Amino acid sequence: MSAPSPRAPLPKGPRPIRVLVAKAGLDGHDRGAKVVAQALRDAGMEVVYTGLRQTPEMIVKAASEEDVDAIGISLLSGAHMTVFPRVLDLLRENGLSHVLLTGGGVIPEKDREALRAAGVGMLFGPGTRTSDLIQYIQREVALRRAHSA
Amino acid sequence: MSKTPRPPDASAILRGDRRALGRGLTCVEAMDDEALALLDALWGSTGRARRIGITGPPGVGKSTLASGVIRAYRAGGRGVGVLAVDPSSPVTGGALLGDRHRLGAEAHDPKVFFRSFGSRGSTGGLSRAAPFALDILDAAGFDVVLVETAGVGQTEIEVAATADSVAVVLSPESGDAVQAMKAGLIEIADVLCVNKADREGAEAMVEALDAMLDRAPPAPWRPPVVRTRGLEDASPLFEALETHGKWLLEGGRLEERRRRGLRGRLRSLVHALLAERLLAGQDALLDARAGEAASKRRSLLDAARSTVEEILR
Ligand code: B12
Ligand SMILES: Nc1nc2c(ncn2[C@@H]2O[C@H](COP(=O)(O)OP(=O)(O)OP(=O)(O)O)[C@@H](O)[C@H]2O)c(=O)[nH]1
Ligand SMILES: [Mg+2]
Numbered sequence: 033m034s035a036p037s038p039r040a041p042l043p044k045g046p047r048p049i050r051v052l053v054a055k056a057g058l059d060g061h062d063r064g065a066k067v068v069a070q071a072l073r074d075a076g077m078e079v080v081y082t083g084l085r086q087t088p089e090m091i092v093k094a095a096s097e098e099d100v101d102a103i104g105i106s107l108l109s110g111a112h113m114t115v116f117p118r119v120l121d122l123l124r125e126n127g128l129s130h131v132l133l134t135g136g137g138v139i140p141e142k143d144r145e146a147l148r149a150a151g152v153g154m155l156f157g158p159g160t161r162t163s164d165l166i167q168y169i170q171r172e173v174a175l176r177r178a179h180s181a
Numbered sequence: 182m183s184k185t186p187r188p189p190d191a192s193a194i195l196r197g198d199r200r201a202l203g204r205g206l207t208c209v210e211a212m213d214d215e216a217l218a219l220l221d222a223l224w225g226s227t228g229r230a231r232r233i234g235i236t237g238p239p240g241v242g243k244s245t246l247a248s249g250v251i252r253a254y255r256a257g258g259r260g261v262g263v264l265a266v267d268p269s270s271p272v273t274g275g276a277l278l279g280d281r282h283r284l285g286a287e288a289h290d291p292k293v294f295f296r297s298f299g300s301r302g303s304t305g306g307l308s309r310a311a312p313f314a315l316d317i318l319d320a321a322g323f324d325v326v327l328v329e330t331a332g333v334g335q336t337e338i339e340v341a342a343t344a345d346s347v348a349v350v351l352s353p354e355s356g357d358a359v360q361a362m363k364a365g366l367i368e369i370a371d372v373l374c375v376n377k378a379d380r381e382g383a384e385a386m387v388e389a390l391d392a393m394l395d396r397a398p399p400a401p402w403r404p405p406v407v408r409t410r411g412l413e414d415a416s417p418l419f420e421a422l423e424t425h426g427k428w429l430l431e432g433g434r435l436e437e438r439r440r441r442g443l444r445g446r447l448r449s450l451v452h453a454l455l456a457e458r459l460l461a462g463q464d465a466l467l468d469a470r471a472g473e474a475a476s477k478r479r480s481l482l483d484a485a486r487s488t489v490e491e492i493l494r
Contacts, residue, residue: 047211048274048299073275078299083282090288094281097296099203127200 049077049173050100054086056119059109064137064158068104071162072169088115092122095131101173102153105135112139116152130180132172136160189215191222194321199294202321206296209313220313223320228439230262230319233422234344236332237366241352242376242411243329244283249415250422251287254325260292262318266311266330266337269299276300280329294323300337309453311340312446332366342369343442345435346425348418350374351390353382358389367393370404372421378408402428459492466491 053069055062062084069079080098082091095103103123107115116133123131136156139147144155153172156165189208193201208216233250235243244265251261265280276299287293298314300307311328318326328344330337341347349370351361354377361367367390375386390406402425407417429435460467470484479487 047207048269048276048301069277073270073277074273076270076273076275078269078276078278078297080278080297081282082288087289093199093289093291094295096200096203097294098278098281099207 049102049169050080050098051077051102051104051169052080052082052091052095052098052100053104053106054082054091054094055084056086056088056091056105056107056115057109057111058085059107059111059137060084061106061108061137064108065106068106068136068162068165071166072104075166075170077169088118088122091119092126092128095123095128096126100131101176102132102134102169104169105133106137107135107139108137110138112137112147112155113143116147117150120151130176132169132176134165134169134172136165189219191219194219194223194317195226197322202294202317203296205317206314209317210298210301210310212310212313216313220316223317226320226322227316228319230323230326231426232315232319232344232346233325233327234341234347235327235329235350236338236341236347236369237350237374238352238355238361238364239331239333241350241355242409243331243350244280245411246348246350246374246376246409246415246418247280247327247329248283248285248287249411250327250419251293252285253416253419255287255290255292259324260322261287261294261325261327262321262323263293263295264298264311264314264318264326264328265295266298266300266307266328266340268331268333268337269301274299274301292323294318294321300334308336308339309450312343315343332364335365338365338369343446345429345438346371346422348372348374348422350376350418351386352377353380353386358386358393362393371402371425372418373404373406374409374418374421375406376409376411379410383408463488463492 051072053065055065069081073079080094080100082094091103105115120133123129123133132153134153134155139155139157147155154168189201189205194205205219208219235247237243251263254261267276267278267280269276278297278299281295281297284295298311315326315328328341330341332338332349347369349366373390375383377383387406387408394403405421407421409415409417429438466488470488473479474481474484
């Protein structure tokens with residue numbers, strides 16, 4: 033007889049990717065965030081949806097409690113140049129630099145480039161096919177998980 | 182580039198490190214090898230928190246009420262750890278974990294910790310992982326540990342029933358009281374809460390529940406039926422839960438309830454460990470007996486019995 037296994041039989045297989053989808057500040061445009069949350073869920077991810085009016089502090093607190101692989105912030109209000117850098121700083125302060133920070137909404141190309149240079153991931157604009165952002169998150173999270181394994 | 186996340190560390194969890202607790206819950210959710218070490222290390226620190234379960238059909242207002250109950254405990258200065266379970270898609274494995282969405286100002290509160298689990302489609306997995314997750318929140322020092330599950334599926338109902346005080350939430354549109362009884366919800370309730378009392382049909386539902394309780398065999402605790410308007414005020418639910426909590430403190434009821442709960446968990450863990458151990462390496466035997474049942478050389482029941490005899494020989 034084989035040695036006793038110390039653990040109860042549980043579903044094997046890869047842990048689903050966990051993503052926090054948040055709306056920051058006073059931006060009330062939640063259609064895109066909901067579309068994205070649903071698409072990620074349909075792609076097999078566990079999506080924690082926080083809803084509207086999140087501060088960077090709330091977003092990072094949630095990311096830490098929920099132990100997510102990625103944070104996706106949807107911003108159509110023009111506040112992206114303050115929100116993304118602040119979230120990035122808080123992630124670093126809280127030992128969460130392995131978490132992918134991505135998002136989308138109405139963000140001009142030059143701002144996207146500046147944010148990327150600061151360490152934010154890809155940001156997706158209006159009209160993006162959800163299959164593109166799904167692929168990006170899957171690929172990026174796989175890399176980061178391999179890195180920290 | 183990305184820094185390696187530290188393995189979860191029991192002493193960090195005991196110190197109240199949020200990140201360590203988040204990681205620890207991930208291990209427990211997956212029941213990986215790190216989880217075992219963690220659960221061993223933290224077991225001695227469990228048993229201090231008051232455990233509350235909230236269950237009921239989808240959409241009745243469980244999360245909205247939970248946020249009101251959290252606020253009430255926080256007003257009394259108590260820290261609250263929350264586990265919210267939402268269903269995973271059996272097809273894709275994905276899940277939309279939306280319970281956190283209902284938090285108000287509690288979302289900023291450093292003494293509130295909120296974690297969402299997907300049910301991950303496995304009856305076995307959740308029923309073990311979720312109570313262990315509550316143990317870890319308890320060990321982490323929260324005065325109150327609250328679990329919300331949708332009262333569909335046996336497992337979700339059982340998970341809520343591991344709490345010290347269980348609230349079953351219904352609403353006028355969640356079907357009638359008989360449906361809740363069929364789902365096995367009424368039996369586990371210490372408090373019955375009819376939410377959305379602003380809606381038509383709430384009063385009729387309260388009456389039907391009271392009538393049902395009148396017909397039930399007498400029990401030492403009769404669950405009160407309370408009405409709430411969850412968006413405005415969860416205090417009738419909070420007060421009923423606290424009344425039940427005080428009742429439990431008399432005459433050793435809480436210890437007895439917890440002992441029974443632990444025995445149930447122990448039994449199902451032993452069951453799973455035994456099955457895993459005894460079935461290890463027996464695939465050929467199972468294939469052979471299944472073949473005999475398929476070709477009608479034995480009945481299925483006879484095949485099962487003889488398999489057991491052979492394994493135990
Ligand atoms: C519909 C809409 C509204 C609706 C919103 C309904 C709702 N509940 O969402 C209403 C009418 C309420 C509204 C109101 C306002 N709006 Co408006 N609105 C729009 C509009 C026309 C479409 C937005 C939309 O829903 N698109 C559909 C979704 C699916 O697309 P999406 O959000 O872009 O998401 C995609 C990508 O961006 C990306 N993405 C988005 N989020 C995320 C997140 C992650 C994690 C990832 C990976 C990807 C991702 O993927 C998605 C799929 O492709 C845009 C114009 C535009 N072209 O975007 C203006 C627009 C956003 N609104 C605008 C303005 C100014 C306003 C108002 C201030 C107007 C006013 N003066 O009252 C108010 C503000 C309301 C508020 N409280 O915030 C401006 C914003 C300007 C700016 N940023 O500088 C825009 C750009 C119009 C414009 N050209 O001026 N609006
Ligand atoms: N009219 C009315 N609506 C309410 C009340 N309480 C909650 N709601 C609304 O009911 C909806 C569902 O509330 P939730 O708290 O998310 O319900 P839930 O039971 O947690 O839902 P699931 O977790 O999805 O099963 C939300 O739109 C709430 O705003 C109430 O007392 N009256
Ligand atoms: Mg809920």
